[in-house]
Amino acid sequence: MTEAAETSIPPLLHIENASVVRAERRILDDVSLTLAAGEHTAILGRNGSGKSTLVKLILHQLYPVHGARVEVFGQSPWDIFSLRRRLGFVSPAAQADLTGEDALEVMDAVVSGFFASRGVWRRETITPAMRDAAAEALHRMGVEHLIGRSMATLSSGEARRVLIARALAHRPDAVLLDEPCGGLDPATRRLFLDSLRPLAQGGATLILVTHHIEEILPEIDRVIMMKDGRVARDGAKADMLTDAALTDLFGLPMTVSDRDGWFGLQLS
Numbered sequence: 001m002t003e004a005a006e007t008s009i010p011p012l013l014h015i016e017n018a019s020v021v022r023a024e025r026r027i028l029d030d031v032s033l034t035l036a037a038g039e040h041t042a043i044l045g046r047n048g049s050g051k052s053t054l055v056k057l058i059l060h061q062l063y064p065v066h067g068a069r070v071e072v073f074g075q076s077p078w079d080i081f082s083l084r085r086r087l088g089f090v091s092p093a094a095q096a097d098l099t100g101e102d103a104l105e106v107m108d109a110v111v112s113g114f115f116a117s118r119g120v121w122r123r124e125t126i127t128p129a130m131r132d133a134a135a136e137a138l139h140r141m142g143v144e145h146l147i148g149r150s151m152a153t154l155s156s157g158e159a160r161r162v163l164i165a166r167a168l169a170h171r172p173d174a175v176l177l178d179e180p181c182g183g184l185d186p187a188t189r190r191l192f193l194d195s196l197r198p199l200a201q202g203g204a205t206l207i208l209v210t211h212h213i214e215e216i217l218p219e220i221d222r223v224i225m226m227k228d229g230r231v232a233r234d235g236a237k238a239d240m241l242t243d244a245a246l247t248d249l250f251g252l253p254m255t256v257s258d259r260d261g262w263f264g265l266q267l268s
C-alpha cells in the first residue's frame with residue numbers, strides 16, 4: 001500500500017447497491033453513492049421518494065437486503081451510540097422527542113447529546129469540559145440565553161437551534177439534517193439557515209435532506225435527487241438545479257431562480 005493510501009481519509013459515506021424492502025416493495029432500490037469528507041450535500045426528493053429510508057440506513061436504524069455495503073466514516077457495522085457521537089442528527093422528530101410531555105431543561109438537552117441519550121441519566125459521567133462545550137455550542141447558535149428554560153417552553157425556531165447545538169457540542173465530523181426547517185416560518189427558516197452557514201464553513205460536513213431547494217445553503221455544492229427509491233440524478237448543484245431536472249423530479253413544470261447563491265422554485 002502506498003503512503004498516500006495509508007493516510008487517506010475514508011469517505012464520510014459509501015453505499016453500494018443498497019435496497020430496502022417493505023411490504024414486498026423496494027422502497028430503496030439499488031442505491032449506490034459515495035460522499036467525501038467535507039463534501040456538503042443536499043438530498044432532494046418528493047414525498048415518499050425514499051429520503052427518510054436513506055437517512056435511517058445512514059444512521060444504522062435499518063439494514064439493507066443482503067449483498068449491500070453501507071459504510072459510514074469507512075466503518076461498518078457501528079454501534080448506534082458511537083455513530084451518533086461522530087454524526088450529529090437533527091430532525092423535527094428528534095426535536096419533538098426533547099420538547100414533548102417530559103421535556104428537558106436546555107443545558108441537559110444539549111449535554112445529553114454526549115451520550116446519544118434522551119436526558120441526562122448518567123450525571124456522574126458529565127464533566128466540566130462537556131458543560132463548557134455545550135455552553136459554547138449554545139453560544140454559537142445564539143441561544144445561550146435559553147439555559148435554564150424547559151425545552152417545552154421554547155418556540156420551534158429556538159428549540160431547533162438548541163437541537164443543532166446538541167448535535168454540535170461533541171464536535172461531530174458531520175451533521176445530518178433531515179427536513180431541519182419543518183415547522184419554521186419563512187423568516188425563522190432563513191435565520192436558521194444563515195446560522196448553519198458558519199458550520200459548513202467551519203469543518204463539519206453537512207448532509208441536508210429536504211423537499212425544498214430554497215433550503216440548500218450556498219455552501220452546498222452537490223445535489224442528489226431521489227425518485228421512487230432510486231438516485232435519479234447526482235452531481236454539481238449548478239447542473240442539478242435546472243428547470244428540466246426539477247420539472248422531472250416534481251412532475252410539474254418548474255422554473256428555477258438563483259439569487260446570491262440561494263435558489264428558488266416556482267410553478268411555470
Ligand SMILES: Nc1ncnc2c1ncn2[C@@H]1O[C@H](COP(=O)(O)OP(=O)(O)OP(=O)(O)O)[C@@H](O)[C@H]1O
Nearest residue numbers: 022023027045046047048049050051052053054211
Ligand atoms: N415500514 C414501511 N412499510 C411499508 N412502506 C413503507 C415503510 N416505510 C416507508 N414505506 C414507504 O416507502 C416509501 C418511502 O418512504 P420514505 O419515508 O423514505 O420517503 P420520504 O422521501 O422520506 O418521504 P417524505 O418526504 O414524505 O418524508 C413511501 O412510499 C413509504 O410509504
